[in-house]
Amino acid sequence: MSNTTTLQLEVEKAKTSKINEVDFDNLAFGSVFTDHMFICDYVNGEWKTPKIIPYQSLVIDPSARVFHYGQAVFEGMKAYKDDNDQIWLFRPKDNFDRINKSSKRMAMPEFPEEYFFEGLKTLLNLDKDWIKKGLGNSLYIRPFVIASEPGVMASPAEEYKFIIICAPAQAYYGGEVRVKIADHYSRAASGGVGAAKTAGNYAAQFYPTKLAKEEGFQQVVWTDANTHEYLEEAGTMNVFFRIGDKLLTAPTNDRILDGITRKSVIEIAKDKGIDVEIRPVKVNEIVEAAKKGNLKEIFGSGTAAVITPVVGFGYKDKKWDLPKLTDAYSSVIKEAILNIQYNKSEDKYGWRYKA
Numbered sequence: 001m002s003n004t005t006t007l008q009l010e011v012e013k014a015k016t017s018k019i020n021e022v023d024f025d026n027l028a029f030g031s032v033f034t035d036h037m038f039i040c041d042y043v044n045g046e047w048k049t050p051k052i053i054p055y056q057s058l059v060i061d062p063s064a065r066v067f068h069y070g071q072a073v074f075e076g077m078k079a080y081k082d083d084n085d086q087i088w089l090f091r092p093k094d095n096f097d098r099i100n101k102s103s104k105r106m107a108m109p110e111f112p113e114e115y116f117f118e119g120l121k122t123l124l125n126l127d128k129d130w131i132k133k134g135l136g137n138s139l140y141i142r143p144f145v146i147a148s149e150p151g152v153m154a155s156p157a158e159e160y161k162f163i164i165i166c167a168p169a170q171a172y173y174g175g176e177v178r179v180k181i182a183d184h185y186s187r188a189a190s191g192g193v194g195a196a197k198t199a200g201n202y203a204a205q206f207y208p209t210k211l212a213k214e215e216g217f218q219q220v221v222w223t224d225a226n227t228h229e230y231l232e233e234a235g236t237m238n239v240f241f242r243i244g245d246k247l248l249t250a251p252t253n254d255r256i257l258d259g260i261t262r263k264s265v266i267e268i269a270k271d272k273g274i275d276v277e278i279r280p281v282k283v284n285e286i287v288e289a290a291k292k293g294n295l296k297e298i299f300g301s302g303t304a305a306v307i308t309p310v311v312g313f314g315y316k317d318k319k320w321d322l323p324k325l326t327d328a329y330s331s332v333i334k335e336a337i338l339n340i341q342y343n344k345s346e347d348k349y350g351w352r353y354k355a
C-alpha cells in the first residue's frame with residue numbers, strides 16, 4: 001500500500017472567455033465572476049472527484065437543507081499579481097483551516113487539504129488573466145460549502161457541495177465610515193456560531209445595519225450580547241481602537257471571528273514597536289477616551305479592504321468624530337500588509353504563498 005495519492009482533478013475549460021466584456025476600471029465588488037469555478041460533491045460519506053468547470057448556475061433541489069436550515073459556510077481570500085506576473089495568496093492555509101473549523105461547527109464534513117490547494121491553484125492559473133497587476137487590484141476568492149441534499153428534515157445533510165468562485169476586484173473604498181455601537185442588537189452569543197464563517201451570521205446583521213444606516217452610520221460595532229459593555233467586531237470586520245499610542249483589540253472567543261487580517265495587524269504592529277493590548281475593551285473606556293481627546297483611531301480589519309479607518313462613531317444619542325491623523329497606525333500597518341501581499345517587500349513571516 002502506498003501513501004502517495006495522485007489527485008484526480010477534472011478540468012473542463014470554457015469554450016469562450018467573458019473577459020473582454022468586463023470593464024476592469026469600473027468593477028462593483030463581487031458582481032463579476034471569472035470563466036471557471038471549482039466544484040466537488042460530497043456523497044455517501046466521501047468527497048468525489050473535484051472538478052473545474054465553466055462558471056455556471058447550479059441545479060439544486062428546492063428542498064435542499066441549505067435553503068431551509070442555513071447549513072452553509074464560506075471564506076474570503078484574495079490572489080495578487082506582482083510585477084513579474086507571479087500570482088500570490090496571503091496565508092491561505094489559515095483560510096483552509098478556518099473553513100473546516102466553520103464546517104465542523106455547522107455539522108458539515110471537513111474538506112481535504114490537497115483538494116483545496118490543487119483545485120485553487122489550478123483555478124487561479126486557468127483564470128490568471130483576470131488578475132490585474134497594480135496595487136489594489138486583486139482577485140477575490142470565495143470558497144463555500146452548502147448542504148445540497150434534498151429533504152426538509154431538520155438534521156444535518158448527507159450531501160454537500162464545496163465550490164470556489166472568483167471575482168476580479170479593485171482597491172476597496174466604501175467612502176467614509178461611521179459606526180454605531182450596538183446597545184440592543186447583537187451578532188453572536190456565547191456558545192453560538194459567531195466564530196464560524198457561516199451564512200446566517202451575515203443574514204442576522206442586515207437588519208440592525210439597515211437601521212444604523214438610516215441614522216447615518218455605515219456599520220454597527222457589535223458588543224457582547226449579555227451586557228453590551230464590551231466591543232467585539234465592526235460590521236463584518238475585526239475592530240481595533242487606538243487610545244493615546246496604545247492599540248487595543250478584543251481577544252477572540254466563540255463570538256468573534258478569528259480574522260487573518262486581525263492576526264497580521266497585531267503581529268506587524270508589535271514589530272513596529274506599537275504597544276498592542278489584546279484584552280476585552282469596554283464601551284465606556286472608548287467613550288471616556290473620546291471625551292478626553294485621547295481616542296485617536298478606530299479601524300476595522302478584514303480581507304476585502306485590509307483596513308477600514310473609521311471617521312466617527314455613535315453611542316446611544318451621542319456622536320463623536322475622530323481626528324484626521326497624518327501618521328495613523330491604520331495607514332502604516334495597511335501599507336506593510338499590502339507590500340507583503342503584492343511581493344513588494346521581504347516577507348519574514350512566511351505569509352506569502354505562490355499560487
Ligand SMILES: *Cc1c(COP(=O)(O)O)cnc(C)c1O
Pocket residue numbers: 076197233235236237238257258259260261262301302303304
Ligand atoms: C471574515 C470576517 C472577518 C475578517 O476575517 P479576515 O480573515 O481578516 O478576512 C472578521 N469578522 C467577521 C465576522 C468575518 O466574517
